[in-house]
Amino acid sequence: MNRTAQLPLPLFRDYPRLKDALPHIALGIFPTPVERLPSLGTGVDRLYIKRDDLSGSVYGGNKVRKLEFLLADAQRGGAREVMTVGFAGSNHALATTIYAHQMGMACTALLLPQLNARYVRDNLLASFSCGASLRHYRTPTLLGGGILACMLRGCLRHRVFPKLIPAGGSCPMGVAGYVNAALELRDQIVAGALPMPDRIYVPLGSMGTSVGLALGLQAAGMKTHVIAVRVIEEHLVSSGKVRDLFNATCKLLRRYDPTFPEISYSPDALTIRNEFMGDRYARLTESGAHATELMQEKAGIPLNGAYSAKAVAALLADAKRGDLEGKIILFWNTYNSRDLDRFTKGQDYRRLPQAFHRYFEEDVQPLDRPAIRY
Numbered sequence: 071m072n073r074t075a076q077l078p079l080p081l082f083r084d085y086p087r088l089k090d091a092l093p094h095i096a097l098g099i100f101p102t103p104v105e106r107l108p109s110l111g112t113g114v115d116r117l118y119i120k121r122d123d124l125s126g127s128v129y130g131g132n133k134v135r136k137l138e139f140l141l142a143d144a145q146r147g148g149a150r151e152v153m154t155v156g157f158a159g160s161n162h163a164l165a166t167t168i169y170a171h172q173m174g175m176a177c178t179a180l181l182l183p184q185l186n187a188r189y190v191r192d193n194l195l196a197s198f199s200c201g202a203s204l205r206h207y208r209t210p211t212l213l214g215g216g217i218l219a220c221m222l223r224g225c226l227r228h229r230v231f232p233k234l235i236p237a238g239g240s241c242p243m244g245v246a247g248y249v250n251a252a253l254e255l256r257d258q259i260v261a262g263a264l265p266m267p268d269r270i271y272v273p274l275g276s277m278g279t280s281v282g283l284a285l286g287l288q289a290a291g292m293k294t295h296v297i298a299v300r301v302i303e304e305h306l307v308s309s310g311k312v313r314d315l316f317n318a319t320c321k322l323l324r325r326y327d328p329t330f331p332e333i334s335y336s337p338d339a340l341t342i343r344n345e346f347m348g349d350r351y352a353r354l355t356e357s358g359a360h361a362t363e364l365m366q367e368k369a370g371i372p373l374n375g376a377y378s379a380k381a382v383a384a385l386l387a388d389a390k391r392g393d394l395e396g397k398i399i400l401f402w403n404t405y406n407s408r409d410l411d412r413f414t415k416g417q418d419y420r421r422l423p424q425a426f427h428r429y430f431e432e433d434v435q436p437l438d439r440p441a442i443r444y
């Protein structure tokens with residue numbers, strides 16, 4: 071399927087019993103490159119980027135690693151359709167649609183309302199053109215939001231229930247993808263691609279990326295500290311929820327391979343940063359817009375105003391305060407950088423369900439400047 075499909079995952083190589091127990095299918099291109107970044111005026115001269123934006127040949131970003139486990143699990147269970155949940159501009163819904171289709175499964179995405187931005191339009195059009203069945207989703211409860219109705223509809227269509235993939239793919243089996251990512255990074259350090267970072271900056275959404283990295287780094291005995299920059303409201307993402315996901319993932323891995331170390335969550339496993347989100351999810355911020363312009367101009371890397379821009383904004387703010395002096399810093403790039411034009415060109419939004427038209431007819435946020443490609 072791709073050039074590295076034959077290489078064993080670091081997670082399976084280090085914990086061979088997991089290989090027999092956990093479903094996995096190679097969908098992406100791994101390991102993703104590590105590159106050096108210009109200092110971006112931070113004074114940090116050892117600044118690196120982990121290019122998870124290149125994790126897939128048609129669509130990259132951080133969801134691919136999770137989907138390699140989750141879609142394999144759906145397929146193993148005989149699913150013909152997967153269903154997932156996200157906000158209207160969900161990168162996760164798009165990734166799930168693309169890779170489920172590649173495996174011959176349909177995808178229904180239940181999408182919650184959110185603030186408008188240009189990337190929302192792109193993702194809606196791309197998901198639609200890749201065959202997603204898009205549904206407007208108002209109340210995030212099992213019974214109220216129409217999940218049950220969609221499950222039944224899917225069951226009638228395919229004779230088996232659709233497999234539910236949680237928001238952001240952040241259940242323990244999906245998080246295993248980021249435990250693996252930490253071991254992949256360790257291998258790259260051993261191979262000399264970069265020195266051991268003191269800190270990793272990453273956005274904190276449904277938590278799977280940060281939690282998997284923190285658990286994997288500890289399993290590998292690395293001292294690298296995860297700075298998780300929260301981009302979603304606190305009632306959805308908190309240190310308690312981070313702890314639960316961390317412990318549940320460790321438990322899952324130990325159940326199938328008891329040689330995986332027993333690590334219980336401690337608050338210094340990762341640091342949650344709260345001051346870069348803005349007033350709500352997907353609010354584009356001044357510091358994020360500045361980070362986006364800087365990264366585009368100096369490194370040619372597109373950031374996403376709802377996620378990765380906020381992680382870079384935190385990095386820049388910490389550098390400005392002098393906290394990063396002499397440190398080795400890694401920015402973990404979670405946002406896709408593959409061109410979506412081929413999916414969006416010539417698509418007419420009026421073919422989407424009516425509830426999504428407003429994202430195309432109403433203005434985007436003032437900070438969503440046309441000069442910036444999100």
Ligand SMILES: *Cc1c(COP(=O)(O)O)cnc(C)c1O
Nearest residue numbers: 161238275276277278279377404
């Ligand atoms: C989903 C997403 C995140 C958040 O990752 P989680 O694992 O959900 O915390 C970060 N950046 C981008 C671009 C995303 O799409």
